[in-house]
Amino acid sequence: MSATQELSIELAQVSFSELYQAWVQPVYRYTLSRVGRTADAEDLTSQTFLSAYEKMHTLRSESHFAAWLFTIARNKIRDHYRKMNRKPQTDLENPEMLSADPDSTPLEELVWVRRLVERLPAHEQELIRLRYAAQLDFVTIAEILGKNAAATRKFHYRLIQKLQKQLEVAHD
Numbered sequence: 001m002s003a004t005q006e007l008s009i010e011l012a013q014v015s016f017s018e019l020y021q022a023w024v025q026p027v028y029r030y031t032l033s034r035v036g037r038t039a040d041a042e043d044l045t046s047q048t049f050l051s052a053y054e055k056m057h058t059l060r061s062e063s064h065f066a067a068w069l070f071t072i073a074r075n076k077i078r079d080h081y082r083k084m085n086r087k088p089q090t091d092l093e094n095p096e097m098l099s100a101d102p103d104s105t106p107l108e109e110l111v112w113v114r115r116l117v118e119r120l121p122a123h124e125q126e127l128i129r130l131r132y133a134a135q136l137d138f139v140t141i142a143e144i145l146g147k148n149a150a151a152t153r154k155f156h157y158r159l160i161q162k163l164q165k166q167l168e169v170a171h172d
Helices: 003-035 038-054 062-084 107-118 122-133 138-145 149-171
Strands: none
Touching (some): 038 062, 062 138, 107 149, 122 138, 122 149
């Protein structure tokens, strides 16, 4: 291997290391919100980054990295459930699953919100997870879901209004 090739590999590893540091927590939070178990989320997050590293050459544009990475994560999660032949199991008492910052909202309210979200259709749950667990912007979410960014933002706004009304009714 030539010195140029070695330098190229070294630079790619440094760059990927920076990407890993920037994205590991959002991918982990998203994965945890989908699988419900810390150990599974850790394994799937690792698998996601390993696949991303191995397939980095297929990425067409760095500006699409987040959407590409979360597509890999979504596929890893689907594969996980296919192998296990089961549906997601959640732990409503696990504050780590309910919020990235469990001290920001009382646990009881988070449990109510979690229950309301679990009743939503899968595509609506996915939007909530990508927005709040992964903390992605609407452009990236739209790219992941294959939708228009403005339509995704509007759908999100309406969905949040719907959840707020349901939460108010539940508390009355």
